[in-house]
Amino acid sequence: MSRIFNPRHRFIFLLLVVFNILPPGMAEAQRPAPPAVTSPVEQLDRLFAALGTAATEAEGRTLEADIWKLWSYTRDADIGLLMRRAQVFASSGQMDASLGVIDKVVALSPRFVEGWNRRATVLYLMGRYDESIADIGKVLALEPRHFGALAGLGMIHLQRQNWKGALEAFLRATKVHPWLKERHLISALEQKVKGRAL
Secondary structure: OOOOOOHHHHHHHHHHHHOOOOOHHHHHHHOOOOOOOOOHHHHHHHHHHHHHOOOOHHHHHHHHHHHHHHHHOOOOHHHHHHHHHHHHHHHOOOHHHHHHHHHHHHHHOOOOHHHHHHHHHHHHHOOOHHHHHHHHHHHHHHOOOOHHHHHHHHHHHHHOOOHHHHHHHHHHHHHHOOOOHHHHHHHHHHHHHOOOOO
């Protein structure tokens, strides 16, 4: 056995690993075991931990996209169909139709976070801010780290010129997502809250 792992053989073995030309059985033996399947909650915890320490905006965007995928995922095919239908209506400007569909989603699946968030978004786009804020509250009760809902809350406060409320919402969002797109608004809002021009 000692001959097999002399320095020269070890070097050749490493080359085979790098160029992925090991015999199938040996290659499998050298690969680490795949990670155990984890629950969506565990996956989200891991992604948020990585997001909080992301070194670049590109890394942050990748993690953000992965988080959105988990938030949007549902095992219920009917809910998935309704969500897609609501999106089609919203994309074509048919907000009333979109809202009607999402109303069904939150009624059928009240613990589906993205149902409430999507309805909050549609209500925001319709200018129904109080109702949107109420739905954002539902989102945050289910998922306090929902940076999308927090950013939406900040945008509503901006529309109402509630600078302090907007600042607080964006600061809460950036605590979990340091690369949040709306983070560039924070400096101007801090100045506004201090009495300077925005």
